[in-house]
Amino acid sequence: MPNGTFCAGESLGTNIIIRCVNGVAGPGNCNDNLSGEPPIGNFPTTCWQTSNSSGDAACAAGPMGSVVRLRAAEAEMSAPLLRVSQVSRWFGGLRAVDEVSFDLNGNEILGLIGPNGAGKTTLFETISGFMRPTKGAISFDGRDITGQPPHRMARLGIGRTFQIVQPFRDVSVLENVIAGVVGPNREAVDPRREAMAVLTRVKLHHRSAALARNLSLPEKKRLEIARALATRPRLLLLDEVMAGLTPTEIDEIMVILADIRRSGIALLIVEHVMRAIMSLSDRIVVMANGRKIAEGLPAAVAADASVIEAYLGRRHHGPA
Numbered sequence: 001m002p003n004g005t006f007c008a009g010e011s012l013g014t015n016i017i018i019r020c021v022n023g024v025a026g027p028g029n030c031n032d033n034l035s036g037e038p039p040i041g042n043f044p045t046t047c048w049q050t051s052n053s054s055g056d057a058a059c060a061a062g063p064m065g066s067v068v069r070l071r072a073a074e075a076e077m078s079a080p081l082l083r084v085s086q087v088s089r090w091f092g093g094l095r096a097v098d099e100v101s102f103d104l105n106g107n108e109i110l111g112l113i114g115p116n117g118a119g120k121t122t123l124f125e126t127i128s129g130f131m132r133p134t135k136g137a138i139s140f141d142g143r144d145i146t147g148q149p150p151h152r153m154a155r156l157g158i159g160r161t162f163q164i165v166q167p168f169r170d171v172s173v174l175e176n177v178i179a180g181v182v183g184p185n186r187e188a189v190d191p192r193r194e195a196m197a198v199l200t201r202v203k204l205h206h207r208s209a210a211l212a213r214n215l216s217l218p219e220k221k222r223l224e225i226a227r228a229l230a231t232r233p234r235l236l237l238l239d240e241v242m243a244g245l246t247p248t249e250i251d252e253i254m255v256i257l258a259d260i261r262r263s264g265i266a267l268l269i270v271e272h273v274m275r276a277i278m279s280l281s282d283r284i285v286v287m288a289n290g291r292k293i294a295e296g297l298p299a300a301v302a303a304d305a306s307v308i309e310a311y312l313g314r315r316h317h318g319p320a
Helices: 073-077 120-128 150-156 173-182 191-201 217-229 247-262 274-280 298-302 305-312
Strands: 005-007 015-021 030-032 047-051 082-091 094-104 109-113 135-140 158-160 235-239 266-270 283-288 291-296
Touching: 082 120, 094 120, 094 135, 109 120, 109 274, 120 158, 120 235, 120 266, 150 158, 158 217, 173 191, 173 217, 191 217, 191 247, 217 235, 217 247, 247 266, 247 274, 266 274, 274 298, 283 298, 283 305, 291 298, 291 305
Parallel strands: 005 015, 094 291, 109 266, 109 283, 158 235, 235 266
Antiparallel strands: 005 030, 015 047, 082 094, 082 135, 283 291
16 A cells, blocks of 8 residues: 555544455545555445554454454554563573563553463463563563562552453352452442442443352353453453353453453453454464564464464475
8 A cells, every 4th residue: 555545534643544344455435645546445434444654554354344443643652551571481491481572552452372382371470470570671651560569560550360260259249349449449439339330341240249159151251351350450461361162252252352442441362262362453462482473463463474383383384
């Protein structure tokens, strides 16, 4: 796409807005003001995506055909909310995470994918304070948080879920969420009301009086998200919250996560459900054997030869 291409006369600073449908850039009435080239196609507008000033653009099809994305130029130009710089975590001679770096902007969804054993959860542990990195640095909102303990991370605005859900089994769903409200946010005026509001966001309010041990797996997954949301995070780390769910249940979680993002919370998501992570994410980071092997827009990452090799082996993407 030529430099300067825009649609419907809309531009945000250095970011040019294009329209996309079903993963293809090229909406109706889109032309290049600078070169005078004719419009590139007449497609119904179902999805927005920003491109940079060089005119590079892409968009990803969602579960129902398209995903809405609109990222303002101001977010692009500001300092990242989270910066991971050359972070490593070693266990003796095993480098579970090896010099991984990436940025996550405010109100962005960043997917973190890779084969089992790639180091994704270990990286989560270092970001959320459950493990201290062997080397490297982590900053949040411009502040060095490397090695800070989990309770301090929560107070700073970093919430997280865990692969294996472990609610307080013998108390109610509501009391589980209240624990999150009064933990890092002791100034809460009405913890019960705030907890109920969180349960409503994750569509679990109707089970507020149930004991956590009596919830189904999909309900426990939602409770896990609710407990993290109750800490009022600015950044939410989600570790395989869709694992073990049916396609319908996955779609329901995706709707919840999209709503969380619209509220202004950034998301860093580890997930093996590819259709979900590719649809939700603005960008994808791929890890294999502890190292970052790719980063970029979902469509570009999915076509990357090193990513295909990491998942399927060398013989699947062409001759050696």
